[in-house]
Amino acid sequence: MMQSMKDKIREDVKDAMRAKDQVRLDTLRGALAAFTNELVAKGRKPTDELNEAEMLAVLKRLAKQRKDSAEQFTAGGRPELADKEMVELKIIEAYLPASASREDIERVAKAKKTELGVTDAAGQGKLMGA
Known part of the structure; x- marks a missing residue:
């Protein structure tokens, strides 16, 4: 049986502890906490499990938060904080x-456009539906 994403992250938390990789450890623990928070937000017990699609949605949200934070820190003249967010983003993206x-x-879009014979703006609805 294939291990779940949550099990993989738990294993990687242990590896990060052994390697004394604090940034990786904090990021992965944050992801596990986000999974639990998602369960509670959905009105389920913290001991329940999210399915893979729900875990992916949580990880995508975490990745987007890191990306947005990095942009804000860069715009605010704080490159050291932006770099930290980018490192965390890379860690999260490894699971996506x-x-x-x-x-x-x-x-793919151009191939589909040619296949459907769309040449003008009027035919774009057909392309969008394909």
């Missing part, structure tokens, strides 16, 4: 599935 690059998306 790889997202398609902009070039990949554009290539």
Whole structure:
């Protein structure tokens, strides 16, 4: 049986403790706490389990928060705090599935546009529905 994302994070928490990697440890503990908070917010018991999709949603939210914080710190002239947020973002992104690059998306969209024969703005609704 494949281990759940939460089990993987718990294992990585232990590894971070052994390696004395405090940033990684704090980030992963924060993710586990966010999972528990999500359960409570949904009116479930903290001892229940989130499904993989719910855990992914929580991790995506954490990643977005780190990205937004890094931008705010950079704009506020605090590059050292922005760097810390970016390190945490990299740790969280390791648990997220790889997202398609902009070039990949554009290539697929152009292929679909050609396949459907869309040439003007009127046909774009058909393309969006595909």
